[in-house]
Amino acid sequence: MPEAGSKRADSPPPILSSAWSDEWPQGLGRTRLRHLHAGEVLFRQGEAVAALYRLRTGRIRLVRNLEDGTSVVLHVANANETFAEASAFADSYHCDALADVASDVVSMPRSEFLAALASDRDAALGFARLLAGQVRDLRARAELRSIRAAPERIMAWLRMRATGNPPIAAIDRTWTEIAAELGLTREAVYRALAVLERDRRILRSGASVTLGR
Amino acid sequence: MPEAGSKRADSPPPILSSAWSDEWPQGLGRTRLRHLHAGEVLFRQGEAVAALYRLRTGRIRLVRNLEDGTSVVLHVANANETFAEASAFADSYHCDALADVASDVVSMPRSEFLAALASDRDAALGFARLLAGQVRDLRARAELRSIRAAPERIMAWLRMRATGNPPIAAIDRTWTEIAAELGLTREAVYRALAVLERDRRILRSGASVTLGR
């Protein structure tokens, strides 16, 4: 049987993007920069939605406070991620956003954002496309996490972001961060990498991993 | 300018939706029904995008075939989920879709969908809102899965979907399905439930769980 996926009249495979680099604050509306020091609050649950955000550096934690006084973490945004996109469609924030560490965020006023979407025909579609991409990405990540064995999970992750023949994956973050994305401890990742390398399934050299097998 | 999301002044807390019930095929364009028997292919990677889909019953597996001949599962869609939304913005499918079990899907021609988005300004915004909701939801799920201990993971899940005081969560699916969503085996879920009930942290009665602690 011939290789599957032989004819791709479309773009190459972009399964997992490591970061949502070139995203919405791309000219539509005035953006502002804000610095938060560790522990500072960006917005609080119940407040009127003032702006949409994108994290430049640092780490922002989104926490929903429940009626019974407890709380749950909804998301931990890392560098170059947008967050609370859904607040564009809500009048008030539905969770708290607070900086775990010193962080820089780019903000765009909600009113301007909505105005841009309403006036520019392509803007709304562009926003939808962007979100659709995130959905695809998040689902792929979720599927990844349902692979139980650590080495297999990492292999799948590597294959998803590898290109070329032989497939080579560029490592653009620390393994510690990658471990968090994979839902493993960093120790488990290192051990799995050691096993994979011992079995000649991967070959590490600096910031790139060559896949075999 | 049309106030996005102005329908509900500001709804209560809807953190985790169990299913994306009322979604896109809501009048925009003609939809068609198609039945697939187990193992049948809905579309293949590389094919021109003909339609967008929503799964009524069954289970559809989305698989990306890599250049090196291997493949990775991108997503396993369950009843009442839409899938391959991103294909609305692509010319060809980037993965295979095949039915794990006998399934029923609702399809909407891509051309009609795009036409609807282009003509009706609110449609595009509505689609974006829907996707933003899915992003929020998927991120919450991901955060949930990063909770290691099974009982705590389940507690967090229950708290997310509980309402009232005391918080009560309605169980609208089988625990087996919930286990899959939580990234646990059903046995692990039952054991964790037993522990939680023994410690008086939850109280089960039929299709609802009352939370304490």
Added chain:
DNA sequence: CGAAACGTTGACCGTTTTCAATTACAGTGG
């Protein structure tokens, strides 16, 4: 009515998490 799937619990085994310790750097301030 019977088969398939769900619900539930027990025992055992394997993997990961934890905890700990060590090396390697990169940035900082003296």
Added chain:
DNA sequence: CCACTGTAATTGAAAACGGTCAACGTTTCG
């Protein structure tokens, strides 16, 4: 230019937890 400090990268050992296998009653649905 060099200790100094904090984080990343590794590896080891022991404990804990969840997965797997097994068994069985119950519910569901064709």
